Amino acid sequence: MKTIFPLTLAFALIAAVAWIQADDEKSGTDEKETIIKVMKEAPKQPKEPVERTEEEWKKILTPEQYRILREEGTERANGKVYDEFKKQGAGTYYCAGCDAELFTSDEKFDSRCGWPSFYDPAKAKNVKYKTDFHLGYARTEVRCKICDGHLGHVFEGEGFDTPTDKRYCINGTVLKFVPAAEKAKKDEEKKKAE
Numbered sequence: 001m002k003t004i005f006p007l008t009l010a011f012a013l014i015a016a017v018a019w020i021q022a023d024d025e026k027s028g029t030d031e032k033e034t035i036i037k038v039m040k041e042a043p044k045q046p047k048e049p050v051e052r053t054e055e056e057w058k059k060i061l062t063p064e065q066y067r068i069l070r071e072e073g074t075e076r077a078n079g080k081v082y083d084e085f086k087k088q089g090a091g092t093y094y095c096a097g098c099d100a101e102l103f104t105s106d107e108k109f110d111s112r113c114g115w116p117s118f119y120d121p122a123k124a125k126n127v128k129y130k131t132d133f134h135l136g137y138a139r140t141e142v143r144c145k146i147c148d149g150h151l152g153h154v155f156e157g158e159g160f161d162t163p164t165d166k167r168y169c170i171n172g173t174v175l176k177f178v179p180a181a182e183k184a185k186k187d188e189e190k191k192k193a194e
């Protein structure tokens with residue numbers, strides 16, 4: 001009896017460590033999938049609201065994108081996506097769910113909050129707002145108006161030296177990025193072809 005108890009404890013400890021490690025590996029895998037998709041050409045803009053079944057969403061989105069867009073999830077702060085976002089130059093950001101244009105680098109600023117930040121959307125008509133109480137107090141949720149996907153939250157009056165003093169705190173995982181240089185190159189090619 002005396003030896004059984006410490007043995008059980010030792011096994012429990014080993015199991016706990018293995019579980020924590022497995023969880024770490026899992027989040028590591030998730031992170032690989034959360035890289036902001038960089039595209040060469042601006043996607044075709046949706047003209048109508050985009051509606052899909054849960055099954056259809058699961059097919060076109062990565063699990064992490066699905067968790068954020070469709071289940072109001074939040075990506076890890078200061079993760080790979082944020083590092084990548086900070087390095088990106090001029091360009092336009094589109095919704096990963098429906099391709100609607102949402103933000104541009106013109107309104108991007110470094111809030112140091114751990115998530116991509118903008119002081120305004122580029123296409124205000126493509127975003128909508130909803131109050132949520134998930135953390136026990138009122139926050140303004142930002143959603144894509146075209147596909148009703150959750151993008152993040154907007155906070156106001158935090159004292160940022162920007163034209164609006166608003167911080168659109170957005171999950172980079174649910175954005176697609178088209179660098180401005182690529183867009184200019186494509187436009188020029190199109191002009192030449194005409």
Ligand SMILES: [Zn+2]
Nearest residue numbers: 095098144147
């Ligand atoms: Zn969308």
